[in-house]
Amino acid sequence: MSEMSPPALAPRTPTHSSTREAEPVLEIRGLNVDYGFGTEAVHAVVDCDLVLRRGQVLGLAGESGSGKSTLSMAAIRLLRSPGVITGGEVLFHPRPVEGDSSDPTIDLLRADEAELRRVRWSEISVVFQSALNALNPVITIGAQFDDLLKVHRPHLSSSERWDRGVELLEMVGMTGDRLRSYSHELSGGMRQRAMIAMALALEPQVMILDEPTTALDVVTQREILEELMGLRDRLGFAALFITHDLSLLVELADEIVVMYAGRLMERAPAASLFRAPRVPYTYGLLHCFPPMHGERKPMEGIPGSPPDLRALPSGCSFHPRCPWAMERCRKETPVLTRLDASGREAACWLHSGGATVPAELAMVDPGDRGPSAATRRVAR
Amino acid sequence: MRFIARRVGFYAIAAWVAITVSFFLPRMVPGDPVAGIIANASIHGCNPYCVKALELEFGVFNHSSLLVQYLQYWGNLFHGNLGVSYFESSQPVTTLVAAYLPWTIGLLGVATVISFVLGTTIGIFLGWRRGSRLDWVVPGATFFQAIPYFFLAMVLIEVFASILKWFPPQYGYDITLTPGWSPGYLWSIVDHAMLPAFTVVLASAAGFILGMRNQMLTTMDEDFVLVARAKGLHSGRVVWYAARNAILPSVSNFSLAISLVVAGQLLVEVVFNYPGIGYLLFKAVINHDYPLVQGVFVVIVLVVLAANLIADVVYAFIDPRARQEA
Numbered sequence: 068m069s070e071m072s073p074p075a076l077a078p079r080t081p082t083h084s085s086t087r088e089a090e091p092v093l094e095i096r097g098l099n100v101d102y103g104f105g106t107e108a109v110h111a112v113v114d115c116d117l118v119l120r121r122g123q124v125l126g127l128a129g130e131s132g133s134g135k136s137t138l139s140m141a142a143i144r145l146l147r148s149p150g151v152i153t154g155g156e157v158l159f160h161p162r163p164v165e166g167d168s169s170d171p172t173i174d175l176l177r178a179d180e181a182e183l184r185r186v187r188w189s190e191i192s193v194v195f196q197s198a199l200n201a202l203n204p205v206i207t208i209g210a211q212f213d214d215l216l217k218v219h220r221p222h223l224s225s226s227e228r229w230d231r232g233v234e235l236l237e238m239v240g241m242t243g244d245r246l247r248s249y250s251h252e253l254s255g256g257m258r259q260r261a262m263i264a265m266a267l268a269l270e271p272q273v274m275i276l277d278e279p280t281t282a283l284d285v286v287t288q289r290e291i292l293e294e295l296m297g298l299r300d301r302l303g304f305a306a307l308f309i310t311h312d313l314s315l316l317v318e319l320a321d322e323i324v325v326m327y328a329g330r331l332m333e334r335a336p337a338a339s340l341f342r343a344p345r346v347p348y349t350y351g352l353l354h355c356f357p358p359m360h361g362e363r364k365p366m367e368g369i370p371g372s373p374p375d376l377r378a379l380p381s382g383c384s385f386h387p388r389c390p391w392a393m394e395r396c397r398k399e400t401p402v403l404t405r406l407d408a409s410g411r412e413a414a415c416w417l418h419s420g421g422a423t424v425p426a427e428l429a430m431v432d433p434g435d436r437g438p439s440a441a442t443r444r445v446a447r
Numbered sequence: 448m449r450f451i452a453r454r455v456g457f458y459a460i461a462a463w464v465a466i467t468v469s470f471f472l473p474r475m476v477p478g479d480p481v482a483g484i485i486a487n488a489s490i491h492g493c494n495p496y497c498v499k500a501l502e503l504e505f506g507v508f509n510h511s512s513l514l515v516q517y518l519q520y521w522g523n524l525f526h527g528n529l530g531v532s533y534f535e536s537s538q539p540v541t542t543l544v545a546a547y548l549p550w551t552i553g554l555l556g557v558a559t560v561i562s563f564v565l566g567t568t569i570g571i572f573l574g575w576r577r578g579s580r581l582d583w584v585v586p587g588a589t590f591f592q593a594i595p596y597f598f599l600a601m602v603l604i605e606v607f608a609s610i611l612k613w614f615p616p617q618y619g620y621d622i623t624l625t626p627g628w629s630p631g632y633l634w635s636i637v638d639h640a641m642l643p644a645f646t647v648v649l650a651s652a653a654g655f656i657l658g659m660r661n662q663m664l665t666t667m668d669e670d671f672v673l674v675a676r677a678k679g680l681h682s683g684r685v686v687w688y689a690a691r692n693a694i695l696p697s698v699s700n701f702s703l704a705i706s707l708v709v710a711g712q713l714l715v716e717v718v719f720n721y722p723g724i725g726y727l728l729f730k731a732v733i734n735h736d737y738p739l740v741q742g743v744f745v746v747i748v749l750v751v752l753a754a755n756l757i758a759d760v761v762y763a764f765i766d767p768r769a770r771q772e773a
Contacts (some may be wrong), residue, residue, distance in 0.1 A: 143677065145673055145676055145677055147668060147673070148577075180682075183679070184679040184680075184681070185679065186679070187676070187677055187678065187679035188677060188678045188679045189679065192677070192678075193674070193677045195670050195673075195674065197670060200669060200670035200671060201670040201671055201673075201674045202671055202674075203671045203674075203675070203688055203691075203692070204671070204692065204767075204768065205691055205692055205695070205765065205766060205767060206691070214675075214678070214680060214684065215678050215680075218678070218679060218680055218681065218684075219679065249767045249768070251767070251768050265678075
């Protein structure tokens, strides 16, 4: 878990009230991913549904091994061996073309290599946790921009490609002459900036941010996140932001999805999830981080450790660590269900069938009153 | 450039150590070459004057101290004087080496380049297509790597020269032809080099295949290869991203590999009676021909060090990080 969350970011106009109605750009439906085959297979992602809307920042949170990276990598078919997608569909909706009424939607899981290559990076780009490993160590940053533009923008001349590289690096606050550098000549923060610049190169509609700042110190982390969110506001791409740092997401994301042992546990607008969690696991996660202000309180954390995916507990996988576990939790697996009119969802038996909801999980949802960035900041 | 200068300095020291050892080692070995010559029965009834004359001719009976001899040796070395062979019609060692070395360099150079290029390419392919039906190459390669060079040479001679008669069984060219630039003679050189080169390639390629395959497997799992795929690059380009990085350890291990290949080739030359430096060394050792052994040893050391230096320069060229560390 992260040591400390970075200092609060500058308030950003919340977009979720509007993006709620925005049309989806990436829809993941019933995705299942296994590692290995047959009876040995480990189910890393089970029946996951996610909808990423245009311009939205969707946070995906969970402990290590909860399947969040697997889920996102499977969605763009970049799973490492022995990962196997065993079911579901991932629909990508390109920008509608004027005067073309045919449905341009692509199911990425059924697309062929050529189709995938067209969508990759030009529509969906990825920023990985460690930019040191994500940049090719033996060729310059410029050559890596060049590679990309050659494939996706074949009409550009060599000098135009170079100019585009300079422009992109300047966009993330680097100087253009860094195109001549190798990755080992850059600091960790600069590498990640270069990686972000590369991810922006083709103006994608979706950017998958897989723990983009986890490997950086808190100050650099803050700078980069501010930069990233500024770019997002300017360019309007949608982002799937994956992290184990839930408090970070509260500041960045419009909507947050919490994952545990390969299943989605809770989905809610960021402020609602932060102020009024409905699932015991989310509650535990939120109480893992020390508050920066206010009185000292003993840390609660979550007892036990993340489950072994090879031998998941029966019923709800969280029940052995859940302080409110009931008999039913040991036998039946809850599915993500809509709780109320606000559209938030939870997979927890406490919220169905007449069970008594503990006071901790029944706090007033600020979403009902219409959230603002200000209330979210005060919440810290 | 500083990097290369430092490597040259390093190899100069290595050469000095090797030459010094090659000077002292034969002088510590018991045995008297003059007695050997006399016992060789080519000189009958050698009286004490005759023995004295032989000792003087070969510089064996030397009363100066070992240190003075050592300095004289270096002086001679810088003048290109490696002494006179005891046998081989008392020719200067330099002349003999000059006659035999091109055969070795030619055969070794061609065989090593083929082996490295072929081995690395196969390794890249196997690493990329992990788990494909082509994986049988791996145990196959290990098998050939485990066979000693000389034994493989004998088997190949038996099969391809004696039974199938596809290739000549020995020597470097057709001795019935006059050496020169005639097509027939040149072809006979190629024809004769085929089987020994094949032996060296077969026995040494395995090391390159296995090394490259394993390195490729690790590199294919690196994030930057995943990024290359995520970037929508063509699969050839993605493999190039991985291979370009995976080849680095292969090149830096080349120093180790080349010594093994040289050692193996010396044995192969003996089996094929190939007129190279290995065959010369073999004869020199059998005849207690110290100046020749020493001279050949020095030349082999220099050749191996030169190959290492080339590998280092290539490495600096393909890995930007190595350039900077210097």
